[in-house]
Amino acid sequence: MNILIVEDESRIAKRIERMTRDIFGDAIQSLAHISTLQEALKFIENSSLDLVLLDLNLNGADGFNLLTTAVSESFHTIVISAYKDQAIAAFEYGVLDFVPKPFNRGRLEQALSRTISKEKSRTNEVKLLAVKKRGRIQLIPIGSILYIKGAGAYSELFLKDGTKELHDKSLEKLEQLLSYSFERIHKSYLVKMSEVSEIIVKSGSKYMAELKNGVSIPIGRTKYKDVKAKWV
Incomplete structure (x- = not known):
């Protein structure tokens, strides 16, 4: 799998990366971390990805500007954000899951496993x-x-x-x-x-x-x- 983490807080990004590597193991081919909206947009445009883990507040920039691009691509997008009030809107745009911060390994693993198990979403409607x-x-x-x-x-x-x-x-x-x-x-x-x-x-x-x-x-x-x- 080729995975991109878009997160502006280095400490949280490292935690997500560590957990993701633990969960996916050898299935990971590449795992990149980007902290800004514009760099992430360029990376997505020029890379072949299977999954994007996206924060919705990137140094004050609105992650929804990236989300609308991400969900139009071939890969799945999982949002990891403290802005729980934006979960419904994120699902309406077509994200696979929304993991609220603070999160533990179990919740992140639940979200990541959906990309492998092909589990269907019946609780959140994409609009x-x-x-x-x-x-x-x-x-x-x-x-x-x-x-x-x-x-x-x-x-x-x-x-x-x-x-x-x-x-x-x-x-x-x-x-x-x-x-x-x-x-x-x-x-x-x-x-x-x-x-x-x-x-x-x-x-x-x-x-x-x-x-x-x-x-x-x-x-x-x-x-x-x-x-x-x-x-x-």
Whole structure:
């Protein structure tokens, strides 16, 4: 794993690094520490990362300016901050977890383990997905997304207005973040269950989910019973 710690207090950064190395061990390929917002933005732009551990107050700079960029990338972001009142907003932007300061090893380990176990989030609702578009970050409301299709290391977001946006996160990572309202009905598709109008059984044991806008999405054979039960 390639990990970046963004924290302006050296003592806390060293503690996070020590615990992270203890928890992940040999799985860590690189672990960097940056203390300023601008340096972190440059590092993210020029590096291949798997995880960012982010403080929200960096020498007085608002960490949300970095958060909107971080959550648009392929990696997961975990916030470690004393500003507990910002936890809901952080989750709405699409962080994997929010660890309040002061924290102990057990709480940090719980957060870090989610990046490995692929545990899904069902307690905090993401309300926005940040996507990179023409060199800028665009925030897309979750309510405007009908379904998501895997496209290799990326994902395609299909919106209610008929447009399509590309997200840098894989379908698996988005499934972790959006499992409260989207269902993995096929290896290549996440679908908002509230948009399904009908489940159709075709010859040859083929199953389809027809959405309210008339689009049909395939349902995996092994997922059919579970999808039907959740839809009903």
